[in-house]
Amino acid sequence: MRDVVSLCAVTPTGSPAFPITPMLPEILGSLADHPRLVLEAPPGAGKTTQVPLALLDADWLGTRRIVMLEPRRVAARSAASFMARQLGDDVGGTVGYRIRFESRISARTRIEVVTEGILTRMLQDDPELSDVGALLFDEFHERHLAGDLGLALARDVQAGLREDLRLVVMSATLDGARIAQWLDAPRLSSAGRSYPVEVSHVPPKRDETLEHQVRRVVLDALATQPGDALVFLPGQREIARARAQLDATLPGEVELLVLHGELPVEAQTHVLQPAGDGRRRVVLATNVAESSVTLPGVRIVVDSGQAREPRFDPNSGFSRLETVAISQASADQRAGRAGRVAPGVALRLWPESQRLEPQRRPEIAQVDLAALALELAAWGDTALAFPDTPPAGAMGAAQDLLRRLDALDARGAITPTGRRMLALGTHPRLAAMLLAGNDADERALACDLCALLEARDPLRPLPGAPRSDGVAARWQALAAFRSGRAPADAQRGALAAIDTAARQWRRRLKLDASPQTSAPAHLLGDLLAHAFPDRIGHRHARDASRYTLSNGRMARLFDDSSLRGEAWIVASELRYEARDALLLRGAPVDEARLRAQWPDRFSDADETRWDAERRALVGERVRRFDGIVLDARANGRVDPAQAAQALSDAVGVLGLAVLPWRDGLRQWQARVQAVRAWMPELGLPDVSDDALLATRDTWLRPAFAGLTRLDALGADTFADALQGGLDWTRRQQLDRLAPVRITVPSGMARAIEYAIEADGTPAPPVLAVKLQELFGLTTTPTVADGRVPLMIHLLSPAGRPLQVTRDLAGFWERTYPEVRKEMKGRYPKHPWPEDPWNAPATHRAKPRGT
Structure with missing residues (x-):
């Protein structure tokens, strides 16, 4: 095997420069014995660059390649370049990388660093991955959606096609135990090498903007602390503002740099190299600098506590980057950047009292x-x-x-x-x-629209100017920019980025067509309709500012909208509000093209629907486009075959409360939800209100068969429909794991109350019982096979609460003597023994004469 120590830079004393180096034999040994591994190593340990190199000569790898997933493009380029330099080679030789719109690999590449979308395409195109021996998932703690998907696909490939494929999950701040259990993999942890970092909080002053706060803190830190400064900011906009402030105030001998994912490769390389002239440096960075890249000389970290992370934006229909508070794990990782080369300081720009979430939420839960x-x-x-x-x-x-x-x-x-x-x-x-385009010119226009939709708005609102909510205005600004005459309300930098992205899309689609210089507004809308078929809108018959959308919702225009008067529109961006959505961006659509492209979405048929005002079913002859009713005329007939669906739809509008819930059904629902949470391995169905409404056509609609009124649904029929999702075996399980009643030592069967909290988690089940009925019981009763203790509400003989506990033994030992002392005089006819452990339980008063 190759001498892995020789691959590392070596200190003057001869010790390896990477803390991960002593662990490499153990990593190799684990992968020789087991095809999966979870590796935890703090920032700076060297896992990103040293582990792939160490695996090159492993016997199980043979001549196959190693593919390493890096979530960020900056880190992918940096890691590939560093490994290539260690081998004395150029990038694209033994080590290469592939990212979106860029590739540096060759026939002799053995280690390929890729970003997330590339890995997914590799797995989809060639699930067997016959020329790949190992997949490494670096910085997995970032929990990007594509990373989760890549690992899930790779695990499936390994299980079904490639038992010899090695999977390594690597991270600095990862819930390693949980991931290792899910992956059924050994877990190894490496010690890092870092110096002490002093953490201080420097919150903003009153009315102080972020860029002014950054300037104040950076200038003070440079004056009092040695070394370079790394400033974490959420995005390019904040970096630009902070840069403008610091440009005017930093001493001339301090170099000011920026680092983010859109930076040109040459600029990224410059930032990641030590300063050649020995000057101090201040680097303004997004969270690309949080992991996988090392900035030399940094001993000061200034942390805004913010990052841009994707969240689903219902307004646009896409996941958008939002500014959010970072997790505590990210804050710790950022602070650690100050202790790579010497003791350092981390200055946090938020109050010490502010609490952060422990870990970053996975994207799969919020995009x-x-x-x-x-x-x-x-x-x-x-x-x-x-x-x-x-x-x-x-x-x-x-x-x-x-x-x-x-x-x-x-x-x-x-x-x-x-x-x-x-x-x-x-x-x-x-x-x-x-x-969707009919020809090359239309597809080139679609490339422009794609770039516009992915970018921030290139137009600035001008004072006194009418509102610009038309997509056409944005595209016309782009066309004008290409001819060298951008309008006054346009941001040239944003238009330049959009033009570049559109050019890349034309290259991806292999289009030779040049960008169009003019296009009718409805053609833009006709193309956008293919991206937003659920947001095609038709003007309301009685209100020209309102539109019915094909998804059944309503949208309204601004009073000064450029789209006012259009019969058909498509909304590319909406702001969802309680009643109508507000159209923020859109374009007109040609009805003739709609009919030509989607004839099957136009219909003319008899329908039965729920009339909310009359609270009854009505029959109509309806012309529609998807969810848009173009014309409806009463026909006086209610179709029994359609009535069940209409009644189910009515429940969707009115809510489950209109159904005949008899005694015990809500408790049954809470019991199912509780056992589902306590024992997920049983796979009980979700019967929360939200889930029941979402699936009502499956379980509720059949119960309405033959009915034409909501109040005609009987309580027994409804109960059978609701509980029908549990077969006999599961009903028996439910009764055993979450019983309705429990027999207490007095011999009486007492009810257990189940409840679900507002956040959907089960509350502790409650047993309300008179204290005397539990004499002799030394342990707290449980449900769910002993997993969940009951919350016992101990009652007085009059049924009033005395104590709430989940520790019955502790109550008898510590609290009962005081309760006995107080209650004995108040209820002399009831037993209050000194030794409740051995006293007989009873639900009665003491016999007369005792």
Whole structure:
């Protein structure tokens, strides 16, 4: 095996420069014996660059490649460059990388560093990965959606096709025990090498902006502390503002640099190299500097406590980057950057009293899942195991959208269109639009729209000018920029970035067509309709500012909207409000093209619906486009075959409270939800109100068969429908694990009350019982096979609360003597023995004469 120590830089004393080096033989030995490994190593340990190099000559690897996933492009380039230098080679030789729109690999590349979308495409295109011997998932703690998907796919490949494929999950701040258990993998932890870091909090002064706070703290730190400074800011906008403040005030001998994912490669390389002239440096960075890249000379960290992370934005229909508070794990990792080369300081720009979440929430729990749903459909297994299960509601919404985009068929299988969309490597909405053009000019126009939708708004509102809510105004500004005459309200930097992105999309689609210089507004809308088929709108018959959308919702225009008067529109951005959504961005649509492209979405049929005002079913002859009713005329008939669906829809509007809940049904619901949470391995169905409403067509609609009124549904029929999701075996399990009553020492059966908290977690089940009925019971009764102790409400003989406890033995020992002393005089006819441990339990008063 290659001498791994020789791959590392060596200190003057001859000791290895990387803390991970002594562990490399143990890592190699573990992977020789077991195909999976979870490796925890703090920042600076060297795992990113030393582990792949150490694996190169492993016997099990042979001549196959190592593929390492890096979540960030900056880190991917940096890691590949560092490893190549250690081997005395150029990037693209033994070590290379592939990121979006850029590739540096060759036929002799053995270690390939890739970003997340690249790995997913590799797995989808060649599930066997016959020329790959190991997949390494670096910085897995960031929990990006694509990383979770890549690991889930790789685990499936290993289980079914490639038992010899090695999987290594690496991270600095990871819940390693849980991931190792899910992966069924050994877990190794490496010590880091860091110096002490003194952490201080420097909160903002009153009305102080972030950029002014950064200037104040950085100038003070440079004056009192040695070394370079690394400033963590959430995004490029904050970096630009802080840079403007510091440019005017930093001493001339201090070099001011920036680091973010959109920086040119040459600029990134400069930041990651030591200062050649020995000057001190201040680096303004996003969280790309949090892990996987090392900035030499940093002994001062200034942390804003903020980051841009993706969150699903219902306004746009995409996941957007939002400014959020970082987790405590991220704060610790950022602070550690100050202790890489010598003792340092970390200055946190928030109050010490502010508490952070312990770990970063996985993206799978908070982003749009349309791309994930499409990947799973292509893989052919929607039940793939993930470290965190995708939320059922978000997955259902994603699959509904994919059906509208013609990416999935009615059974949920991927269509040929869906496969073409997947190959484009972007959000399914955008992919559908990129494929929609009738010719090369329209597809080039779609590339422009794709770049515009992915970017921040390039137009600035001008005082006194009418509101610009038209997509056409943005595209016209882009066309004007290309001809060298951008309008006054446009940001040239934003338009330049959009133009570059559009050019990359044209290259991806292999389009020779030049960008158009003019286009009718409705053509923009016709293309956008393919990205937002759920947001095509038709003008309300009685209110020209309101539109019915194809998803059944309503939207309204601003009073000075440029779209006022259009019969058909498509909304690319909405602000959802309680009543109507507010259209923020959109374009007109040509009805003739709608009818030509989607004739099956126009219909003319008899329908039965619920009339909320009359609280009754009505029959109508209805012309519609998807969820848009174009015309409806009463026909005086209620179709029994449609009545059940209409009544089910009524429950969706009115809520479950309109149904005949008899005594005990809400307790049954709480019991199922509680056991489902306590014992997830049983796989009990979700019967929360939200889940019941979402699935009402499955369990409730059949109960309405033959009925034409809501109040005609009987309580017994409703109970049978509600409980029908549990077969006989599961009902027996439920009665055993969450019994309705429990027999106490007095011989009486007492009720157990179950409840679900507002956040969906089960509250401790409650047993309310008179104290005398528990004499002789030394341990707290439990449910769920002993996992959950009851919350005992101990009552006086009059049924009033005396004590609440989940520790009955502790109550008898510590609290009962005081209770006895107080209650003995108040209830002399009831037993109050000195020794409750051995006294007979009773639900009666003492016999007369005792």
